[in-house]
Amino acid sequence: MRAASPVYFSTPVASRIMVLALCVSVVCLLGLAGVALGSSGMPLNRVVSAILGMGERSDGIIIWSLRMPRLLMAGLSGVALALAGFILQRATRNELASPAVLGIVDGAALGVMCFLFMFSNESNALVVSIMWQPLAAALGGIFFASVVIILAVRTEAPPLRTILYGVALGALAKAGVTLFLVDGPVHRASQAAMWLAGSVYQARWADVEVMAMVLVILVPLTFLFSRRMDQLQLDEISAQASGLPVRSTQLMLFALAAFLTAAAVSFAGAIGFVGLMAPHVARLILPGRAGTQMLAAALVGGAMVMAADIVVRILFAPLEVPAGAVTAVIGAPYFLFILIRAGRVHA
Amino acid sequence: MAFPFLKCSGVKMRSTPRHLPHVLMLGLIAVLAVVSLHVGIRFTPASEVWRALTEGGEDQTALIVNTLRVPRTLIAMVVGGGLGLSGLLLQTASRNPLAEPGLLGINAGAGLAVVLLVVCAGTSSLTLIAAAACLGALLCALLVFSLAFSAGGIASPSYLLLAGVTVAALLSSGIQIIMVADERTMEELIFWLSGGFADRNADLLYLAAPAIGGCALISALLYPMLDALLTDDMTAQSLGVPVVKLRLAALILAALMAGIGVSVAGPVAFIGLAAPHLARLTGLQSHRDLIPLSLLTGSALALAADIAARFVIYPSEAPVGVLLAAVGVPVLLYLLQRKRIGGAA
Numbered sequence: 308m309r310a311a312s313p314v315y316f317s318t319p320v321a322s323r324i325m326v327l328a329l330c331v332s333v334v335c336l337l338g339l340a341g342v343a344l345g346s347s348g349m350p351l352n353r354v355v356s357a358i359l360g361m362g363e364r365s366d367g368i369i370i371w372s373l374r375m376p377r378l379l380m381a382g383l384s385g386v387a388l389a390l391a392g393f394i395l396q397r398a399t400r401n402e403l404a405s406p407a408v409l410g411i412v413d414g415a416a417l418g419v420m421c422f423l424f425m426f427s428n429e430s431n432a433l434v435v436s437i438m439w440q441p442l443a444a445a446l447g448g449i450f451f452a453s454v455v456i457i458l459a460v461r462t463e464a465p466p467l468r469t470i471l472y473g474v475a476l477g478a479l480a481k482a483g484v485t486l487f488l489v490d491g492p493v494h495r496a497s498q499a500a501m502w503l504a505g506s507v508y509q510a511r512w513a514d515v516e517v518m519a520m521v522l523v524i525l526v527p528l529t530f531l532f533s534r535r536m537d538q539l540q541l542d543e544i545s546a547q548a549s550g551l552p553v554r555s556t557q558l559m560l561f562a563l564a565a566f567l568t569a570a571a572v573s574f575a576g577a578i579g580f581v582g583l584m585a586p587h588v589a590r591l592i593l594p595g596r597a598g599t600q601m602l603a604a605a606l607v608g609g610a611m612v613m614a615a616d617i618v619v620r621i622l623f624a625p626l627e628v629p630a631g632a633v634t635a636v637i638g639a640p641y642f643l644f645i646l647i648r649a650g651r652v653h654a
Numbered sequence: 655m656a657f658p659f660l661k662c663s664g665v666k667m668r669s670t671p672r673h674l675p676h677v678l679m680l681g682l683i684a685v686l687a688v689v690s691l692h693v694g695i696r697f698t699p700a701s702e703v704w705r706a707l708t709e710g711g712e713d714q715t716a717l718i719v720n721t722l723r724v725p726r727t728l729i730a731m732v733v734g735g736g737l738g739l740s741g742l743l744l745q746t747a748s749r750n751p752l753a754e755p756g757l758l759g760i761n762a763g764a765g766l767a768v769v770l771l772v773v774c775a776g777t778s779s780l781t782l783i784a785a786a787a788c789l790g791a792l793l794c795a796l797l798v799f800s801l802a803f804s805a806g807g808i809a810s811p812s813y814l815l816l817a818g819v820t821v822a823a824l825l826s827s828g829i830q831i832i833m834v835a836d837e838r839t840m841e842e843l844i845f846w847l848s849g850g851f852a853d854r855n856a857d858l859l860y861l862a863a864p865a866i867g868g869c870a871l872i873s874a875l876l877y878p879m880l881d882a883l884l885t886d887d888m889t890a891q892s893l894g895v896p897v898v899k900l901r902l903a904a905l906i907l908a909a910l911m912a913g914i915g916v917s918v919a920g921p922v923a924f925i926g927l928a929a930p931h932l933a934r935l936t937g938l939q940s941h942r943d944l945i946p947l948s949l950l951t952g953s954a955l956a957l958a959a960d961i962a963a964r965f966v967i968y969p970s971e972a973p974v975g976v977l978l979a980a981v982g983v984p985v986l987l988y989l990l991q992r993k994r995i996g997g998a999a
Contacts, residue, residue: 403816462991467812471752474819475986478923482979490967579823628834632827639824646816647804 323599326592330606334382337613341378342370345620372512380510381616381630382609383518384575385585389608390529391567392582393589393601397536398560401466402645405583406568409473410455411448412579413480415565415572418447420487437513441521445569451476452565456558467649506629507575507616514574521570526605529563533598536560540597578631580638581611587645672943675936679950683731686957690727691719693961695969725856730956732859733851733919734929736866736911738952741926742933742944743873743911746880747904748799750811751931751989755791755912756923758818762825763794764916769829769843773836780858780917784865788913795909797821812990849920850974851960858918865914869907870949876903877941884939922975924982925952925959931985955981 343354349366356362357370388406395404406412422443426435455476459469538551539560546553571578589604615633622628691703698706698715706716707724737755744753744760755761767790768783777783798821802814829847833840845853873880879900882890890897915922932955933947959977966972 458987458991464990465812467810467816468990471812471815471990472987474816475983475990478979478986479983482976482983485973486967486976489972490970579827623831623835626834628831632830632834635823635827636831639820639827642820643801643817646813646820647801 323593323595327599327602327606330592330603330610334606334610334613337610337617338378338382341381341613341617342374344617345369345374345624376510376512376515377507377616378613379515380507380518380575381612383515383522384507384571384578385581385609385612386526386605387518387522387567387571387608388578388582388612389585389589389604390526390601391564391571392584392608393586393597393604394529394532394536394560394564394567395582396586397539397597398557398564399466399469400539401469402587403466403470403583403642403649405580406448406564407477407577407579407582408470410451410475410477410480411473411565411568412572412577413477413484414451415444415448415569416577417451417480417483417487418444418569419573420484421447424487438517441517441566441570441573444573445566447480448565448569448572449562451480452561456561506627506631507612508627508629510574518570518574521566525563525567525570529567530598530601532556532560532563533596533601536597536601575612576629576631578612578615579635580642581608581634584634584638584641585611587641672938675933675938676943676946676950679947679954683950683954683957686954686961687727687731690730690957690961691723694718694723694964722853725854725859726851726960727957728859728863729854729856729918730851730960731953732863732866733915733922734925734956735949735953736862736869736915737922737925738929738933738948738950738955739866739870739873739945740908740911740915741928741952742930742941742948743880743904743908744795744926745930746883746941747901747908748802748811748814749883750814752811752815752927752986753818754924754927755908755915756921756926757815757822757986758795758798759820759822759825760791760795760798760818760909760912761916761921761923762822762829763797764788764791764913765847765921766790766825766829767793768917769832769847772843773832780855781861784858784861784914784917787917788910791909791913791916792906794821794825795905795912799905846920848973848975849922850963851919851956852963852971852974854919862914862918866911869911870945873904873907874942874945876900877945880904880941880945922956922978924975924978924985925955928978928982928985929955931989 339351339354342358343349343351347369349357349369353362353366354370357366360367391411392405395406395409396402398404419440422440426439428434455469455472458464458472462468464472535551535556538546538549539553539556541549543553568582585608586600586604588607589600593600593603611634612630615630615637618633619628619630691707692698692700698719702715703719705711706719710716710720741754744755744758745751747753764787767786771777771783771786775782798814798818801817801821833843833847879890879895882893882895883897883900883904885893887897912926929952930944930948933944933951936943936947938944938947955978956974959974959981962977963972963974966977
């Protein structure tokens with residue numbers, strides 16, 4: 308990693324490592340809890356031996372084919388959403404930005420619906436590989452994100468209004484999704500309500516593999532941009548003066564955020580507010596440069612969705628409440644809180 | 655903050671006869687209502703419709719007209735009108751052109767109240783459901799407005815709208831959790847929650863129509879004060895208008911109409927946003943004209959959307975919310991991109 312410049316050197320390296328280590332251990336603990344808890348609880352020693360492949364066969368099946376993909380999907384989609392939120396907040400210099408309020412999530416959902424609609428045969432089976440689904444989601448997300456951005460730039464919209472453009476276009480995309488639900492392949496419609504609400508309940512290994520592959524490409528790309536995100540934190544003129552092509556960087560960041568969101572949405576659905584909250588938490592525990600903060604945001608995001616999924620399993624068992632409902636119940640009041648704070652500053 | 659539409663010149667206003675828009679809108683509603691009785695999956699000729707309406711009967715055509723098309727036409731007219739007027743009152747009360755019961759989360763509040771009532775009390779009494787919807791709408795409206803005003807002074811339009819949208823998201827996830835947790839309720843309520851005018855319980859109309867009419871009458875009586883509210887608070891106060899009380903009254907009337915609308919047709923968004931703005935396109939600015947016009951425009955919009963919903967994905971029926979979003983979102987975007995709205999925030 309690059310040597311930190313003194314300006315950003317707000318947290319000493321040692322404590323930054325400590326904080327990151329703490330995040331990692333929280334994620335690991337949640338991971339253990341995630342495989343241990345469920346409709347049948349499992350003592351930790353059996354969990355560990357099953358993971359290592361030495362326990363009973365039934366334990367191994369429960370963990371490896373039921374709980375593990377679900378857990379990994381929760382973690383990975385949390386990471387993707389948190390990074391997308393982080394990028395968007397940095398790129399728009401707007402602490403209220405997140406993939407959901409900028410219309411990317413609903414756009415991606417519409418992309419997925421179009422994909423399923425176009426590439427299903429009469430018996431509702433996909434005629435092309437599921438691999439293409441994230442791409443369709445990304446196209447939908449990028450389309451709606453770019454409309455929002457173009458509108459915001461052309462009307463010189465202040466931050467709150469930019470968010471409202473996103474909300475409005477998101478409503479339009481949602482209407483499109485509803486239309487596909489009514490008229491689309493029926494077997495999807497029954498599951499789609501669940502998927503739209505954001506759930507990792509039906510995650511399979513095949514999905515996890517695709518998701519992991521997408522993230523292996525996208526996450527390093529995101530970190531390549533960390534220095535430019537630091538520059539973007541300055542005001543526009545200073546950023547330009549420091550040698551940053553501001554507009555093109557912003558555009559690339561938007562595309563990256565759209566791809567990250569699309570990956571999460573196409574497999575786990577619209578898990579709301581993680582993209583908003585995780586970067587805020589990261590900023591709180593690791594103020595300063597984008598690089599380490601982004602790492603923290605990714606870990607926090609993963610932990611949040613994993614925790615939400617565990618809460619859902621414990622509180623509502625045996626029902627399958629979508630994890631997205633839980634993150635919304637926590638995230639919406641938080642959004643109101645920062646909205647009021649922002650209002651106080653402006654007033 | 656000035657209302658942007660005050661810019662319209664008074665001269666142009668006087669050049670059109672004042673009652674022309676009202677008459678035209680009534681005519682449009684009549685035409686739409688007649689069309690609504692005739693069309694559907696299959697077209698019913700006028701003579702058949704007339705026979706069904708006057709003589710009744712048990713044959714298929716008569717049943718379709720009398721038990722399906724007549725109720726949905728009436729419901730669209732009543733609920734649409736109520737929502738349109740509710741939007742106008744909210745916009746005046748908050749001096750915010752973006753206010754609307756759907757976007758401000760008021761519909762979601764009514765929805766959650768009804769879901770809670772049905773889950774906890776297991777009741778299916780229509781009066782109770784309507785009362786719960788009104789109560790939920792009122793509480794939610796007060797919550798959103800107090801949130802928006804908590805920052806001190808009158809909130810910027812964007813700010814109020816964002817607070818509303820977030821409260822709506824919160825309440826909808828509450829509804830979602832309850833619905834998954836209680837499957838019996840889900841079966842009962844999932845259709846109602848989808849929002850629309852078709853296949854609704856028309857018995858509620860006996861309650862809803864007088865209630866919405868009453869609210870409209872009260873707001874019509876308040877029109878000089880509502881007009882004064884369009885200026886700034888100081889001016890209104892010096893004109894002898896009890897600003898705070900009037901705001902509260904407008905809010906209560908708007909919430910009642912929205913709540914009743916939700917109890918009949920489920921949450922329907924965007925009519926409250928689009929109808930008052932379409933009414934203002936006539937150039938009329940006084941609430942004396944805007945109140946009846948918003949009511950009529952809301953009815954016409956609801957009817958038109960309900961008719962269009964039957965054909966968009968023929969032969970199946972599209973959710974009416976989709977069509978209203980297709981109308982409402984461009985209106986919202988148009989309002990947003992006018993520089994004056996949104997303010998510094």
